[in-house]
Amino acid sequence: SLYLYQNQFLPKDQVSISPDDRGYYFGDGIYEVFRVYNGVLFEPEGHYRRLEKSAREVRIPLPYNIERMHQYLVELIQANHIQEGTVYLQITRGTAPRSHPFPPLDTEPVLMAYCNQIARPLSTMEQGITAITADDIRWLKCDLKTLNLLANVMAKQEALVQGAGEVILHRKGTVTECSSSNFMIVKKGEILTHPANNLILHGITREVVFRLARKLDIVYHERAFTIEDLHSAEEAFISGTTVEITPVISVNGRAVGQGNPGPVTRKLQQAFEQLVNSL
Ligand code: PMP
Numbered sequence: 093s094l095y096l097y098q099n100q101f102l103p104k105d106q107v108s109i110s111p112d113d114r115g116y117y118f119g120d121g122i123y124e125v126f127r128v129y130n131g132v133l134f135e136p137e138g139h140y141r142r143l144e145k146s147a148r149e150v151r152i153p154l155p156y157n158i159e160r161m162h163q164y165l166v167e168l169i170q171a172n173h174i175q176e177g178t179v180y181l182q183i184t185r186g187t188a189p190r191s192h193p194f195p196p197l198d199t200e201p202v203l204m205a206y207c208n209q210i211a212r213p214l215s216t217m218e219q220g221i222t223a224i225t226a227d228d229i230r231w232l233k234c235d236l237k238t239l240n241l242l243a244n245v246m247a248k249q250e251a252l253v254q255g256a257g258e259v260i261l262h263r264k265g266t267v268t269e270c271s272s273s274n275f276m277i278v279k280k281g282e283i284l285t286h287p288a289n290n291l292i293l294h295g296i297t298r299e300v301v302f303r304l305a306r307k308l309d310i311v312y313h314e315r316a317f318t319i320e321d322l323h324s325a326e327e328a329f330i331s332g333t334t335v336e337i338t339p340v341i342s343v344n345g346r347a348v349g350q351g352n353p354g355p356v357t358r359k360l361q362q363a364f365e366q367l368v369n370s371l
Contacts (some may be wrong), residue, residue: 094171096164096205098155101171103166104206110187111201114195119240121184122146127333128169128177128207129371136162138296146236151194152185165205172207178334179275181205182239213335217361220353221257225319226250228261228268235290244271258330260343263291265318270365272299273332277325278356283312284321297331312355327354337361
């Protein structure tokens with residue numbers, strides 16, 4: 093498969109990243125994961141806007157503008173003949189001997205991107221997944237999509253060890269999001285999800301869910317809720333670029349609602365399906 097490395101298309105085995113890359117030492121970089129449906133990038137503007145925000149706030153200059161970036165990603169998708177899949181893009185602060193301060197101003201950021209051909213997660217979207225809860229021990233800039241994912245990785249692994257598909261993170265009982273997706277519950281037929289502040293990643297799929305909810309006349313609130321609210325919720329689901337809209341049918345071994353994907357979740361999934369099929 094062909095990778096994009098800086099401004100070149102190269103086979104994977106010709107992409108060489110220095111051991112002095114600051115991404116390797118410090119997780120000093122940012123990334124995006126895009127979905128490709130039918131050979132086309134899904135919601136690219138949202139991803140580019142978020143990438144620009146992450147770059148600005150961690151002060152990594154983007155190596156080229158968004159139009160150029162888009163051209164490269166489209167070329168990458170075509171060169172790899174991707175119909176259904178993802179594009180992973182990361183940019184680190186560049187290569188320099190290990191030292192905490194930013195490297196000299198002329199240090200070039202290192203950009204790398206590749207595609208994966210992957211099918212949509214049809215069976216988990218149909219059946220739903222189970223989840224556990226865990227303390228959200230992450231830092232206070234969870235709205236930036238940075239490479240510092242150790243807390244997310246640890247939490248996800250704990251879920252898998254316990255036989256669950258995702259982990260719902262909370263700060264002192266207030267639910268934020270999941271290790272690699274946003275989290276929503278349904279109470280009295282209305283959607284609740286944590287507000288888009290510094291404590292969660294502002295998911296592109298989360299925005300798509302809002303758009304679909306408006307179209308379907310489903311009320312939604314960007315309002316924090318607690319683990320207790322979750323335990324009395326009728327429905328719960330996660331949203332994310334690769335998981336799309338996936339029902340959560342139990343939490344810590346307790347059924348959510350009837351223990352099946354609920355009607356609001358199903359309506360949203362159907363609308364999402366229509367959107368994807370219209371691309
Ligand atoms: N929260 C976290 C922590 C994530 O890593 C992700 C990305 N998978 C999401 C939410 C969902 O964001 P998006 O819908 O943009 O994929």
